[in-house]
Amino acid sequence: MNTELSYEGVPTSELDRIRCNSYDDFGNAVVSRTSEEGGEPLRCCLTLARAGEQITLVAHRPMTVGGPYAEVGPVFVHVADCPAPVADGFPFDYRDRQAVLRPYDVAGQMLDGVVAEPGTSETELKRLFEDPAVDTVQVRNVVAGCWNFTVRRQG
Incomplete structure (x- = not known):
């Protein structure tokens, strides 16, 4: 995979x-x-x-x-234009934060949910994407539940 x-x-x-x-x-x-x-x-x-x-x-x-x-x-x-996200892995500023990872299928239905401890989000994402049914994963704030970013397979 x-x-x-x-x-x-x-x-x-x-x-x-x-x-x-x-x-x-x-x-x-x-x-x-x-x-x-x-x-x-x-x-x-x-x-x-x-x-x-x-x-x-x-x-x-x-x-x-x-x-x-x-x-x-x-x-x-x-408020003004800013650089695009750096494309070299999990965003640096979010690596040491606890996060909720929500995987979704292609129809937008949530498949699971994981609370990733600081420093484990990238490993947890790779594990979630081992399931071929997972189309995207939303990374969210643990306390407020706010969306931080979306993750998908490249290619």
Whole structure:
């Protein structure tokens, strides 16, 4: 089984639309705020915000297929363009965080759920993708349940 994985935040096309229109796809205005202490999980570049960065909280639906799991939730993103996520494995700033991993099939139905302890998410993801029924895995915040990013097989 191919375990080369891609890690995807909010799509660039959606970010461009939000930044251009000054509101998200659900009608919420883009309100710039300064990250005071840093640490907010940014779903655009898959890093944690640094103190002083301009960020905003918008609504995003990470599931591209419909169905009961196609929920909309809050995500932090940079107000202005930022670099794309680095494509060399599990996002560095998220490696030492506890996470909920939710695998879904191609129809968008949740198959399982795993709480990954700090430092184990990448290993747990590879194990989940050993199941050929798994199409994507959403990595989520343990406390708030917010979507952090989506993982899928490459190729």
